[in-house]
Amino acid sequence: MYDFAYQKPGSLADAVKVLSGDMEAKALAGGQTLIPVLKQRLNKPATVVDLSALGLTGITVSGGVITIGAMTRHADIASNADIKAKIPGLAHQASLIGDEAVRHRGTMGGSLANNDPAACYPSALLALGGTIKTDRRTIAADDFFQGMFTTALEQGEIITSIDLPIPEKSAYEKFRNPASRYAIVGVFVAKFANGVRLAITGASQDGVFRHTEMEKALSANFSPDAIAGIVTPADGLNGDIHASSEYRAHLIGVISKRAVAKAA
Amino acid sequence: MVFQGIGASVRRKEDVRFLSGKGNYTDDINRPGQLYAYIQRSDRPHATIDSIDIAAASAAPGVVKVFVGADIVEAGLGGIPCGWQIHNQDGSPMAEPMHPVIAVGKVRHVGDPVAVVIAETRQDAKNAAELLEITYTDLPAVANLTDAVKPGAGEVHDGVAGNICYDWAIGDKSVIDGVFASAHKVVKLDLINNRLIPNAMEPRVALGDFDTSSGDWTLYTTSQNPHVIRLLMGAFVLHIPENKLRVVAPDVGGGFGSKIYHYAEEAIVTWAAGKLRRPVKWTADRSESFMSDAHGRDHVSTAEMAIDKEGHFLGLRITTLANMGAYLSTFAPAVPTYLYATLLAGVYKTPVIYCNVKAVFTNTVPVDAYRGAGRPEATYLLERLVDVIAMETGIDKVELRRKNFIGVDAFPYQTPVALQYDSGDYQTTLKVALKNADWDGFEARRAEAKKRGKLRGIGISTYVEACGIAPSAVVGSLGARAGLYEVAEIRVHPTGSVTVFTGTHSHGQGHETTFAQLVVDQLGVPFDQIEIVHGDTAKIPFGMGTYGSRSLPVGGSAMVKAMDKVIAKGKKIAAHLMEAAVEDIEFKDNTFTVAGTDKSKTLTDISLAAYVPHNYPIEELEPGLDETAFYDPKNFTFPGGCHIAELEVDPETGVVEMINFTAVDDVGRVINPMIVEGQVQGGVAQGIGQALMEACIYDSSGQLLSGSYMDYTMPRANDIPNLSVATENTMCTHNPLGSKGCGEVGAIGSPPAVINAVVDALKDYGVRHLDMPATGAKLWSIIQAAPSSGNAPAMAAE
């Protein structure tokens, strides 16, 4: 870790000011990604801006939407009664992230801002058609993710909360990387009155994506059988020492069916 | 009083310390004025070092000194010595290239030390290291065994032709070829024993200290054998006599073999402390551990068994390539020879065995002994081959094993590969394991699993291993440059409490408990009045440390001998005090009695008299009650047993789920059943890790791809099923305890049981063999490629 200045602003405006004024400043949420990166000296921020005093935690339900504060921890999402009842796929997903220690530090905002191609939440946000709220605007899920580790966020822009529409049914299935336990293929499926959305994380070189062919089939018939014949091409999928792109392509089919079976 | 002697599951007394954060590990030790070393390591697999500019780094804040290879050459430091010399088939010695503590001229693996920055803080040292300007010219690298032995392959060391460290053989080639020529059938199997990274929980740490007033050096280090380090480093690298060098290995958080060896960092910090006249500490971070701790296994073999019509084994012929890595680590040459090839008889009567081993240098981290060391490789090869023989002859795999077992009445049994097994009962461990695993009920469980769409398999392994190393003269004749006896000092204090000084080292095994139980048993001293001391060359006599499951059979035997001496001397004192003949004194339950009378003295009476010798046979007996014994074992010990794995494969993903694991081991006399169970559990967890998950992967250029926990799969608790662990013991016949050792059996017996189960699960797909680790990705591609199937087997009709 290189030396850096540490700040813990008490207001969103102050935090934005520090982060926007200094290209070398970095926001710190749960630190479960940022701290390891700093320890390996892969990033050299001049200032680390701790977001924990901005009051960005909490889970509220209003109308058909669940709003989750950006600084809400995975453990709180996994155990929240409303989320368990209304978006069980999300509660389950949060419970599968990392280990107890990670879940008690890591936050939803941090994970989404980071947009690791193997991270779990991007699939939930995209499949649920959620909205990211920041200090300055709202960004629709479909516009937010822009390839691995890249999002629509501007320098200094802070995610404040995440709005997630409540679906009729939802499920997350995760095929874990045996070593890191991140997703090799993670599938989040959400069934709404007006159709089904299904997003896949872990598999693609471009990060999370919606499987539109499956969405179409599932919107017509929400059952595993509806997508049994859909073959996902291996082009553009990740291949590494744990899983070839062909294996990932195959797993997309298997894991999607399981997600649908679980939701249905 | 609660029974705490031999056979009691006494809770580990060291755990209070470990579990409450009170352990005293090397990194917990800090010396006044301490500096920190950061080691700049090569990111090249193979390159010449063209220049190193240290100017900017040396001028950086907090930096005290930067050392490079040229400095150690100038100082006349020796290379890191190898503790074992193997001879080639033609009688010439193995190639033993120089292993400098800091690379000189060339780097030979990713992780090779290139420069050492020493600064006031670790942060300063790391910052300064980034200012080092090192220029390299890359050389062709060889990253794996098959590439390294190809004609025209890049050479890791100048003058080591074809990268061959040695070409060694055991057995008679012409005899074995004759057996094969006339055999009814030959079954052949090519197999790989996957390379592993040990991953002790505590990374390595070394702290060198120099006392300017006395001129003495002290090294605090994460070692399994402080005396071995003192000898190797003092005599060969730094040229410091023993009286001036103390090596302390305090609490150590796991070793599994990786902390046996003398490592460059130990010499660097000790030498630097003397040069700079200040203590110097180095602490590995986890990434450094991956590229600097000696790795394990890494064999490529071809095995052939000649059999007769009934399936009797007639001859075994093997060729093995064994990876040494870039340099010879301390015991590396012994692993694929005397710890591997000598075990190839296994539990079978195979009359003729021949094995040729070529040890090969590659541009990878050195490879050395890792939990089991050679015996897991032998056991895996044999037990896989036996299963393939069963498959190809149609003989039931249990029956085939039974038929070829060395019988219970055949002991002592001389194998054709040098070892003589003293005891064992393979039929019994097999029988009990089959029962405990409900082997006979398996087909019903397989059918039930099939209804759920799962492929269930069961696998067995029957094994023996050689540990309790080792008779010094024997290993000396085989190339060891060390004796492998053990030592114990039993110090009975004036009031009868006892301190034991042992040359073994505990790095998780629970010696403080087990060894105290030996004293409870033999001297009758209460458990809480016994202290075990180890790990400090200033306190203990010259001992050889802990590895090869030797602590109890060898170190414990030394304790028994020392306690015999205490009792013998105590009897003389007692005879004097009670005015009886020495021959009439009996010792039992902490008490000396004159036979046939009610006259008695407790051990405390005797020890008090020994240290306050007012009324004492001072003419013929020295005061004090403090005895030392060295014990050199007469033979190896031979634990063995049967492991059975049961698992399910998900045909859609290839993922294996362990369902049950049954171990029935013969470990000789058990001192603490709970600790034995724990040792077996840990070993089996590592064996399951090797079989299903762990793989050290280098790309073809020599870069380490599995260099962190993001990519190297360690087994986790939920990967391990409930383990059924039991023992069926026969006694070791040649040591006073009858104990055989239990530290490695789990890691030795289990991998083939797991792979045999995987192959069994895939039997409908025509799978004959697959190499470890059996990952989901690998099984899926095997299932895909299988001619007999589409993606999934037909589900049973509902």
Ligand SMILES: Cc1cc2nc3c(=O)[nH]c(=O)nc-3n(C[C@H](O)[C@H](O)[C@H](O)COP(=O)(O)OP(=O)(O)OC[C@H]3O[C@@H](n4cnc5c(N)ncnc54)[C@H](O)[C@@H]3O)c2cc1C
């Ligand atoms: C051992 C381990 C296992 C893990 N396993 C998984 C897994 O299985 N699945 C998974 O999805 N993740 C996994 N993670 C990652 C974990 O979920 C992290 O918590 C998450 O990726 C980052 O969240 P954080 O709150 O820790 O963010 P931090 O690490 O603090 O920050 C991450 C990045 O986001 C930025 N940032 C943080 N908050 C905001 C904000 N509100 N607005 C704008 N930018 C922000 C930071 O500047 C930084 O660049 C694992 C992590 C570890 C250490």
